[in-house]
Amino acid sequence: MTVDRRAFLAWLGTGALGAAASAFPASDAEAAGNVTVLTHATLIDGTDAPPTRDATIVLAGDRIAAVGRGVAAPAVVGVRVVDLRGKFVIPGLWDAHAHSSTLKRTFPPLHLVNGVTSIRDMDGRPETHDVARAIARGELAGPRMVIASEILDGGNSFVDVHRRVGTLAEVRDAVRDAAAVHAGLVKVYSFMSPEIHAAIAAEAHRHGLPYGGHVPIQLPVQEVLARGQHSVEHMYAFHASTSERRDEFYARLAGLPADTGTWPGALAELDQAAVASHNAAMTQDLAGRFTACRAWHVPTLAVLSRMSSPPRELPHDPVLQGLADRYLPRSIRQEWLDMATGWPEWPPERIAREAAYFEAELQLVGELATAGAPVAAGTDSGYLYTFPGFATHDELELLVRAGLSPHRALQAATRDAARCAGRPRSGTIVAGQDADLVVLDADPLAEITNSRRVHAVVSRGTYLGPPERQRILADVERAAHEDVTPGTGTPGAHCCLRRIG
Template sequence: MSIVEPSRRTFLSWLSKSGLVLAAAGTTVVGRTAEADQQDVLVFTNATLIDGTGTGPQPGTTIVVAGKRIIAVGRHGIAPPAGVRVVDLRGKYVLPGLWDMHTHTMDLEQLLLPLYIANGVTSVREMWGTAYVRQVHQRIASGQVLGPRMVVASNVVDGPHSMLVNLWGKVSPEQVRTKDEAKAAVRKAKRDGADFVKVYSHLDDDTLSAIADEARRLRLPIAGHVPDKLSVVRGSDLGMRTQEHLYALYVDVSSARDEIRTIIQNTPVDPNDPFGYFFAMRALERQAIKSYDPGRAAEVFAALARNRTALTPTLVVLKLFTFPPELVRKPELEKYVPKWVVEQRWALQSVPPDQQEANRAFYEASVRLVRDAAEAGVTMVAGTDGGFLAPYILAGFCLHDELELMVRIGFSPMQAIQSATRDAARTVGLGHVSGTVSPGKFADLLVVDGNPLADIRNTQRIHAVVANGRLIDRAERERMLAKVEEDAKRIPPPPTALRAAPCCGPSALRY
């Protein structure tokens, strides 16, 4: 409830005497409440806090939210005054709202946005900044619709013969052939309001270098695919903030690196079959990882760590590529998806038995690569390709799948949580306002019924979500999910061209 004049003074008096850690000057509730009589205040009490910093569980914690910010955290010695909304979280665990660092809200935001929020994914990094995505971002930021905070990429910047041309209806990337074209694409990204420049697979050294130079001048980060013809160290040295899907890394940690790099440099792109080139590169990576060289890998990891280049391994996508469909599909979630998505975009073919063994070996080699990189100090951030783009990688739900996979392959639950909280926020330059439960930060929280440090699957036992200061309790969350289910039944399929574009068979696309 809003605090009227008398109770506001009482509340401020309680806050000053409570023993809670307050926000720093400039973000403190005193100034903010003095300016806004109608500002909502929530006091969460008796929570066990897992704040994202790496500190262990903190029982008996109070968290005070005013409007869109956390203004106080800690233990209070006296009860909050009457007139303030108090939410008792005894027996519950509070985490920072989660980040998904690789998403594609390319359509159907009326389904995707509530699925993010209902799953405690309160922030996302959108990896293809189309006009549609920018419009969705603006509606969320203006409060017209409820959705996650968005860090939005530029339009994808790729080289000639990109496989993304008209992939999503009439949406196509910026294709650059020269340094001047590359710099112009960065300037366009700046004019469009992009938060970073998304780079892609067909760039060469000249064009990526030009992008990096212009992006540095305009103070725009760059992130995305390491171009196939470049090494991950070269991409990192040029300033890539994150590198997605482990692309190129497989080759660079191989004892056969030089031979495979020669093959890549000499492999042309068929303008009539750009997908053929894409999958040829992925086949070379599968061969490369068979000759994994720990010494060479250590040199690569040291460079990534030195440059503070993070990896987004997208383990859920790796699982999609390598596991039999029956181990990927989640029929219980299909109620949140239009039937035509399941039938046309999510029609996975079975994997022949002889391929399953090779797939399993590639998966195990890939997760060893991720573990080794993390142990060497390379930052990992949780991302999923979430949306409807890839089969069964459904917005919101898939982030929890990613965390579970991280723990299964050897990360601690705390490391997995930090990959989607503190480390994610830091990677996009928002660590000062997001990623941990601290005074002065955005009021984005996930409240769960069990301790995720004991079992990471407890992040899925959601009791409530706080998104931008708005409390979504269990009942409202259930209403949100029920509405998504009903809306999914009524949404007709798009035009045939758009419907067929993101074909997802056993060679499903990764963005």
């Protein structure tokens, strides 16, 4: 049904919603094809404001037109009014570190039904851009996407699926290619020399592109921040960099052999050893550097929790197994199973050591966050039993376990992740912002696991209620049970190194 726009504008113009309404130009309302008004919800808007009870949220096309308290729904032809009494509305969630969006009938829709309306895909390939365009055209169900460059790694990286850049000319070509496809950032990996990392930094700067990703193994975190790295993922080197023995550790890492296959084990050993010499003042200082450099800490606790569990037990976890059986195409299911069972059995002391180290990682996230380091929620979804969408709720829960308040954790997955991704028009429910929201059945500030109780998702102004979400999930299940070829760029090309040792 078409919207009676004149009547809608007259209602907006009554000033019932206060000054917020005027932030929405009439021309945008004219252009908006669909108008949805959500009423009587408790609003958690992603800013520092306390929740607003009995809020009205007006969505016109892909914009939040107005937000206010206690306003009656308009009696306007064509406007969809949804009474959300008893529900909680939060901004659409972000996964600031996702992979394998090219598995297009599975991963993008799983993000969306879980309320993840935007992602930063950290391994951009030509097919990734195709998927993003298909989503933007409305042909595929999925999140908005900010897409990184291909993963750049050093010339002697042992990881063969990344683009190796071993010379300055190769760095120039790779960053130019990233700029040509409008990559949202240049993605850097672990196995490059400090010189190549510096060259990528300079070249990205020349093109006006941020760069982010791993900390190259021979550099402490402080150094990559000083070089302007925009986001630092996974907490690799965070303990080595906040240890009283940091300089000694980095002298050892500077002398690593040319075979980069030995590097992850060397760093993991030092990171774990560094817990005993962890220094609170260095942690405070590191948090201050994140703030001063406007850099983002993206701990990806969801994947770290997987990596700290005995790999051979992952396929026996009933929750993970249930999700895999239901939603994963057979080929991916088999690939994850092969990866999990391909690692040697962990002896009991290894299991205990990894579990203790994960607790230390949680503690460090809490210390950095308390000291003011900007945190963005990412998960490494698409990698080994880290399920798109579901993993973002795991990440929220883990951030709270690490010591963030539920409010701050939600901001990490909304406003702050949007800022990290360079999309400030996303992540808050304020007039003029993108029309991406999640409607929850229960209060996530009272208990963060309530973020899993998704009732509806609004993506680009389209309200996906329970029947629409069920339909999308049924499509994912259908895709899983058809013997589809998942195409290239699948989890086989995963990015993340495991703590080998």
